[in-house]
Amino acid sequence: MKxxxxxxxxxxxxxxxxxxxxxxxxxxxxxxxxxxxTSEETQIVNLxxxxxxxxxxxxxxxxxMSGFAINPYSNLWLVGxxxxxxxxSTDYGLTWDAINHNEAVFSSILPDAVSxxxxxxxxxVFHASQGLNPKRSLDGAVHFQPISMGLLNNExxxxxxxxxxxxxxxxxxxxxxxLISNDKGETWSRINTFNKLAIGTYxxxxxxYHAEEDKIWISQDKGQSFTEYLDxxxxxxxxxxxxxxxxxxxxxxxxxxxxxxxxxxxQYLNDWGQNSIDNTYNNCGYxxxxxxxENFIKTSQVVGNHLLMAENDSNTIYTTGAKEWIRQKxxxxxxxHDIGETWTLKxxxxxxxxxxxxxxxxxxxxxxxxxxxxxxxxxxxSFAINKRDSSIIGGTGYFFLHTSKNAGDFWxxxxxxxxxxxxxxxxKKWITRGIEVISVYxxxxxxxxxxxxxxxxxxxxxxxxxxxxxxxxxxKAQYNSNYDYSFDPNNxxxxxxASGNSHDWPEGWHANAIKNEGGIYRSTNRGNSWQRLTPxxxxxxxxxxxxxxxxxxxxxxxGTHETGIARSLDGGQTxxxxxxxxxxxxxxxxxxxxxxxxxxIYALLTGNAPNFTNHKKTGIxxxxxxxxxxxxxxxxxxxxxxxxxxxxxNLWYYPTSFAIDFNGNDQQTIWLTDYENKGNWLMTGVWKxxxxxQNWERKLQMTHAAGVTIDPTNTDRVYASGSFWLDNSWGKxxxxxxxxxxxxxxxxxxxxxxxxxxxxTVDPLDSDKxxxxxxxxxxLHGDK
Numbered sequence: 008m009k010x011x012x013x014x015x016x017x018x019x020x021x022x023x024x025x026x027x028x029x030x031x032x033x034x035x036x037x038x039x040x041x042x043x044x045t046s047e048e049t050q051i052v053n054l055x056x057x058x059x060x061x062x063x064x065x066x067x068x069x070x071x072m073s074g075f076a077i078n079p080y081s082n083l084w085l086v087g088x089x090x091x092x093x094x095x096s097t098d099y100g101l102t103w104d105a106i107n108h109n110e111a112v113f114s115s116i117l118p119d120a121v122s123x124x125x126x127x128x129x130x131x132v133f134h135a136s137q138g139l140n141p142k143r144s145l146d147g148a149v150h151f152q153p154i155s156m157g158l159l160n161n162e163x164x165x166x167x168x169x170x171x172x173x174x175x176x177x178x179x180x181x182x183x184x185x186l187i188s189n190d191k192g193e194t195w196s197r198i199n200t201f202n203k204l205a206i207g208t209y210x211x212x213x214x215x216y217h218a219e220e221d222k223i224w225i226s227q228d229k230g231q232s233f234t235e236y237l238d239x240x241x242x243x244x245x246x247x248x249x250x251x252x253x254x255x256x257x258x259x260x261x262x263x264x265x266x267x268x269x270x271x272x273x274q275y276l277n278d279w280g281q282n283s284i285d286n287t288y289n290n291c292g293y294x295x296x297x298x299x300x301e302n303f304i305k306t307s308q309v310v311g312n313h314l315l316m317a318e319n320d321s322n323t324i325y326t327t328g329a330k331e332w333i334r335q336k337x338x339x340x341x342x343x344h345d346i347g348e349t350w351t352l353k354x355x356x357x358x359x360x361x362x363x364x365x366x367x368x369x370x371x372x373x374x375x376x377x378x379x380x381x382x383x384x385x386x387x388x389s390f391a392i393n394k395r396d397s398s399i400i401g402g403t404g405y406f407f408l409h410t411s412k413n414a415g416d417f418w419x420x421x422x423x424x425x426x427x428x429x430x431x432x433x434x435k436k437w438i439t440r441g442i443e444v445i446s447v448y449x450x451x452x453x454x455x456x457x458x459x460x461x462x463x464x465x466x467x468x469x470x471x472x473x474x475x476x477x478x479x480x481x482x483k484a485q486y487n488s489n490y491d492y493s494f495d496p497n498n499x500x501x502x503x504x505a506s507g508n509s510h511d512w513p514e515g516w517h518a519n520a521i522k523n524e525g526g527i528y529r530s531t532n533r534g535n536s537w538q539r540l541t542p543x544x545x546x547x548x549x550x551x552x553x554x555x556x557x558x559x560x561x562x563x564x565x566g567t568h569e570t571g572i573a574r575s576l577d578g579g580q581t582x583x584x585x586x587x588x589x590x591x592x593x594x595x596x597x598x599x600x601x602x603x604x605x606x607x608i609y610a611l612l613t614g615n616a617p618n619f620t621n622h623k624k625t626g627i628x629x630x631x632x633x634x635x636x637x638x639x640x641x642x643x644x645x646x647x648x649x650x651x652x653x654x655x656x657n658l659w660y661y662p663t664s665f666a667i668d669f670n671g672n673d674q675q676t677i678w679l680t681d682y683e684n685k686g687n688w689l690m691t692g693v694w695k696x697x698x699x700x701q702n703w704e705r706k707l708q709m710t711h712a713a714g715v716t717i718d719p720t721n722t723d724r725v726y727a728s729g730s731f732w733l734d735n736s737w738g739k740x741x742x743x744x745x746x747x748x749x750x751x752x753x754x755x756x757x758x759x760x761x762x763x764x765x766x767x768t769v770d771p772l773d774s775d776k777x778x779x780x781x782x783x784x785x786x787l788h789g790d791k
Contacts, residue, residue: 049171049395052081052129054147056097057104060757061779061789064476066375066437067423069467070444070783072403073120073388074113079171079395080129083147086389086408087113087120088444090783091762093134095148096441100401100410100421103441105784108761111144111151112136117388123148124167126191128174133192138163138182143192156195159183168208171318171395176229178215180205185217187230200224200233207247211256211318218247218260237303245292250316250323250397255299257321257346261310265291268309272333279333290329296347306347311337313390317397322346323414325400330386334359337386338404342415353415356407357382372420373431376406379481380467406466408442426478434535436478443785446511449714450768450778450786451492454603456499457771459533460778461492462786465510471534475772476788482534486525486550493556493563496603504528504537505565507550512568512597513663513713514782518684519616520569520593525550527565529579540579541565547573547582555599557632559606566596572610588639590624597662602669605633609642611679614661619685622660627677627700642677642700649705652690660685664766666717666725675699678725680712689738693727695749706749710738714766720774723748726767726791730782740764742779744791755791760784 074087084096086103093113094103114120114137124133132144134151141164142151158164162183170176179186184201185208188194206218215226217233221240224233243263250257262268265288272279272287294308299321311329323344328337338356343349354371358364365371365382384404393399401410401421409418422442427435446465453459461482462470468483469492483489486508495501507525511517526541526548540563541547551573553566564585565573571594574585586594593615600609608630615621626643630636646658661684667677676697683691693707693715709729718724724746731740742755742764758764763782770776770788779787 049079050129052147054081054083054097054130056102057095057106057149059104061759061787062476063104063439063441063443064472064479064778064786064788065439065443065445065447065462065464065470066467066479066481067439067442068374068376068408068420068444069380069406070446071117071388071405072408072442072444073117074122075389075391075401075403075408076122076124077391077393077399077401078125078129078132079393080125080127081147083125083129083132085123085132085148086403086442087136088442088783089113089115089117090444090446090781091115092444092760092784093123093148094442096421097147099412100408100419101440103422105441105759106148106151107759108763109756110149111142112762119163120388121164121166122389122391124169124177124179126169126174126177127171128191131174131191133167133177133179135164138165141179154192154195156186157197165205166207168210170210170212170229172212173229176210178208178210178230180208180217189229198230198233206244209247209249209258209318211249211251216247216249216258218244220244223247223258223260242295246310246312246314248314248316248324250318250320252319252321254321257299257316257324258297258303259314259316259324259347260295260303261292261314262295262305263292265289268293269332275333283333286331287329287333290331294324294326294347296324298346304347308341308343308347308350312387313402315390315392315400317392318394320397323397325390325392325415326350327387327390327402330388330404332386335382335385338384340400340402340415344414353411354409354418356384356409366418368431370416371409371418374407374420374423375435375437375479375481376423376467377420378431378433378435379483380406382406434480436480438478439785443781444783445785446782447765447780447784447786448488448490449766450780451494452768452771453494453499453502454496459499461489461502461534462780463489463491463504464785468506469504469534473533476778476786480534482530482537484526484528484530484534484537485539490551491553491566491598493554493599493601495556495558497558500531500533502530502534503540503554503556503563504530504534505551505554507552507568509550509568511782512552513613513661513682513684518661518682520595521550522569523550524548525568527551527554527563527573527579540575541573541582552595552597553599553610555601555608555610557601557606557608558603560632562606562632564599564601564608564610566599566610568595569593572596572599586639587637588641589628590621592621593618598664600665600667600669602667602674604669607632609665609667610639611662611665613663614659614684616661616684619660622657622685625659625662627662627665627679629700642696643703644698644701646694646703647705649690649692649708651708653688656687656690658687658690660687661691663712664714666715668717668719668722670719671722673722676722678715678717679703680709680715680727680729682712682729683710683738692739693725693743693749706745707743707752708739709743710740712740713764714780716767716769718769718774720769721746725749726769726777727752728764728766728779730763730765742767758787758789760787
């Protein structure tokens with residue numbers, strides 16, 4: 008630890024320690040105060056678990072998480088995801104359940120994400136998605152109600168802080184100051200002393216320390232008034248925390264001297280570029296420690312995004328790296344148990360300096376994501392400490408949530424459970440603990456094996472279950488997403504996959520025509536290994552969204568995200584594009600289906616976003632393979648304008664899915680969904696034809712309809728899935744079902760995931776149960 012002399016210290020801080028100041032101020036600066044040590048035993052409130060109606064399925068994790076929060080007064084943990092969901096655990100991470108979107112959501116803009124806060128009553132929870140629209144829960148994060156806090160224009164909440172000795176006192180640090188409530192969040196007032204970005208707030212009984220970029224302030228009357236504690240304008244404070252026990256009070260800050268603190272980054276300038284080096288510097292600094300009875304002392308310890316202490320422990324300090332640091336050094340966690348004298352490395356998920364070695368498996372739980380996908384977190388989107396127990400910590404990234412209950416000696420992966428034998432290695436079986444954050448486009452079963460189910464998913468490629476969802480394996484073909492599967496009905500070991508390197512079609516810009524890497528793949532061992540079928544050249548190495556296998560003729564069809572349909576007539580050995588009858592220009596093919604009795608093919612052509620010049624030629628194209636046709640025929644006669652809709656719009660800019668019952672004798676009835684993607688206000692939804700496409704009528708308005716499914720046991724029962732804006736302010740989305748062929752629809756409000764529905768698959772073992780899939784929500788299984 009490096010001490011600075013008094014002259015330098017006073018040049019950095021204009022201390023309030025002065026001759027004319029009262030003695031009590033001097034005692035405060037030295038760490039001596041009249042408050043009793045914060046050593047009370049915390050009474051833990053045991054909250055009830057969520058009553059689970061739907062069972063989450065998958066391997067867990069694999070998507071961006073933030074807002075991790077540990078309630079020190081109860082058994083409640085919370086974490087959010089970038090796809091809009093807040094998850095709840097009441098058993099310290101052993102199981103998780105999504106909070107209903109109608110109660111609370113989580114922002115996809117992770118730089119503005121805010122971890123929930125708590126009252127010391129153990130039950131009251133505060134949450135502000137993206138720092139806005141604050142809500143309060145009085146029952147442990149089950150139900151939420153909006154609260155009024157008087158936020159200014161462009162003001163966002165940055166963090167919540169509470170008083171452990173007064174359950175009614177809650178503070179909120181914002182981008183423009185500090186707000187306070189003394190009635191458990193019912194009413195709020197602004198502390199007029201502050202109008203700058205809040206860096207951090209620490210409460211020690213009646214004392215409140217508050218840090219801004221250039222000053223630390225103190226209140227000795229529970230926030231009624233504040234005086235300047237010290238001036239730190241030359242340091243530019245980035246982070247602030249504190250802890251108090253029988254030894255006294257420790258305060259810690261980070262400066263902004265990143266160019267020196269992270270000077271190691273400069274040697275990689277040629278590899279990373281100046282912008283990446285500057286980002287590392289801008290999110291880096293030295294730790295300064297103020298021990299009891301001493302002034303602030305600069306240490307040699309470097310800190311990135313998080314500097315944490317428990318409020319009742321003056322000895323223990325944690326630092327993390329920053330997600331902006333290069334070479335994945337942002338995942339490092341250091342701890343000091345002697346007030347900053349010495350520091351120990353407790354986690355470095357992947358060490359680039361040691362041949363990309365992950366943290367040893369005897370010190371951390373390995374997961375399917377780590378083994379089968381990789382340790383690709385750059386750093387922590389959020390990091391939390393139990394403010395009443397410094398041994399309990401945890402952090403989230405773009406793939407992982409890792410937590411420790413012994414100060415970092417061992418790290419758990421509380422998003423997944425190992426369901427296999429032997430060591431945790433590649434291609435093993437897992438089951439989620441409830442945190443399902445990947446996008447699953449659809450669930451597909453082998454037509455002759457109801458135990459064998461495949462999940463087409465983003466980020467981790469794909470998943471398979473050989474026991475009807477009791478456990479899963481990751482089966483990534485090669486790229487980010489397995490978008491679709493097709494099967495050999497005569498051999499359940501064989502599966503075909505459409506793969507691509509851009510995830511989340513058709514969300515946002517992902518709906519546009521995209522040329523990216525990808526291909527059609529075949530596995531002969533249920534996805535354990537894959538053979539690329541399409542050539543790896545400029546003509547065929549592109550993203551594929553759909554695949555269809557004609558087992559009668561051994562033909563394979565692949566739908567691309569830009570160039571139409573590729574076809575192989577010899578089982579995948581040679582390929583050609585087959586677009587006869589399709590319009591010119593970009594051709595996005597999100598779905599291909601094969602009639603297993605005839606080999607006839609149905610392919611969906613959607614809009615050529617972002618230009619949308621082909622909207623009169625979108626829809627389902629049919630190829631009569633049985634009779635030797637060599638031209639695609641568009642099954643689009645008259646698309647009848649919905650009588651309830653506003654006039655003046657065009658139809659079918661962006662179809663997304665279709666459904667045909669190949670099990671029965673009625674291929675004249677076809678269902679189709681389309682997606683609002685070009686300002687065609689409330690013109691999209693679920694459409695039906697009963698005359699093989701000559702006439703189409705809309706049966707249900709849905710704003711961003713993504714999937715339609717016919718129940719094979721009852722063709723009048725149809726499921727429609729779609730998303731809507733997370734604030735639920737306009738449009739219709741969610742999960743719908745009709746029992747009468749589309750005349751009446753029932754919305755499923757029991758699923759916790761309401762805003763991001765993607766598809767539905769009827770359970771082949773029980774037609775009253777459904778597998779729902781979601782953008783960023785994985786799979787839920789339960790009653791129809």
